[in-house]
Amino acid sequence: xxxxxxxxxxxxxxxxxxxxxxxxxxxxxxxxxxxxxxxxxxxxxxxxxxxxxxxxxxxxxxxxxxxxxxxxxxxxxxxxxxxxxxxxxxxxxxxxxxxxxxxxxxxxxxxxxxxxxxxxxxxxxxxxxxxxxxxxxxxxxxxxxxxxxxxxxxxxxxxxxxxx
Numbered sequence: 001x002x003x004x005x006x007x008x009x010x011x012x013x014x015x016x017x018x019x020x021x022x023x024x025x026x027x028x029x030x031x032x033x034x035x036x037x038x039x040x041x042x043x044x045x046x047x048x049x050x051x052x053x054x055x056x057x058x059x060x061x062x063x064x065x066x067x068x069x070x071x072x073x074x075x076x077x078x079x080x081x082x083x084x085x086x087x088x089x090x091x092x093x094x095x096x097x098x099x100x101x102x103x104x105x106x107x108x109x110x111x112x113x114x115x116x117x118x119x120x121x122x123x124x125x126x127x128x129x130x131x132x133x134x135x136x137x138x139x140x141x142x143x144x145x146x147x148x149x150x151x152x153x154x155x156x157x158x159x160x161x162x163x164x
Contacts, residue, residue, distance in 0.1 A: 034103025035148055039064065039078045039085045058162075060155040061086070070094055074101070077163055079155045087149035087163035093142040102148060105133050109148070134160070 033039040051066035051074075064076045072092030076085050090096050099106045112128040112135075125138035126146075137146035149163050 033064075033076050033078075033085050034101060035085055035088055035105050036150055036153060037085055037103055038083045039076060058158075060158050061162075068092075072096060077149070079153065081155055084153055086153035086155065086158075087147065087160075089145075089147040089164060091145040093144070095137075095139075095144045095146075098148075102135075105148070105150070108133050109135050 051068045054065040054067075056063040056065060060080055062078045062080060064078060065073060066075075067073045070093060072090060072094050074096055075089045077087035077089075078084065079086050088101050090101070098109065102109050108130060109128065112130050112133075113126055116126060116128065126135065128135040132150055132152055133148070134151060135146065135148040137144070139145055147163050149160060151160065154160060154163075
């Protein structure tokens with residue numbers, strides 16, 4: 001069923017339905033430490049995902065990389081100075097649960113994503129640059145990737161290019 005406005009453009013109702021279907025098909029992964037939160041639940045996340053955990057130590061931060069049995073890899077970038085998650089990346093055949101990953105940032109992300117979808121024509125990667133939040137996503141069925149970070153939480157000496 002195709003819903004259109006009199007000018008032939010898809011209606012807002014059809015767009016909202018499409019977004020709901022995409023999120024439903026994303027088969028979200030369970031609980032992650034959320035962006036901006038103190039990361040003290042990585043072990044719980046690993047157990048709930050039944051994921052392999054790999055910890056990568058860098059000078060100013062630690063990367064907690066979790067790979068789920070379905071092949072999706074989530075990396076949480078945690079500042080050594082304050083233990084906060086300043087960045088998150090994902091890649092794999094399924095989109096992780098962005099509401100859980102973004103935590104308190106999810107509403108800001110949702111509003112910005114909706115505005116971008118309403119103002120841009122055609123399919124394209126999502127590229128949100130808001131005060132306090134950057135989210136970039138790309139992909140198509142079974143090949144998704146993205147990253148989210150709060151520029152204000154990135155530790156001194158670390159670049160947003162390090163979040164990959």
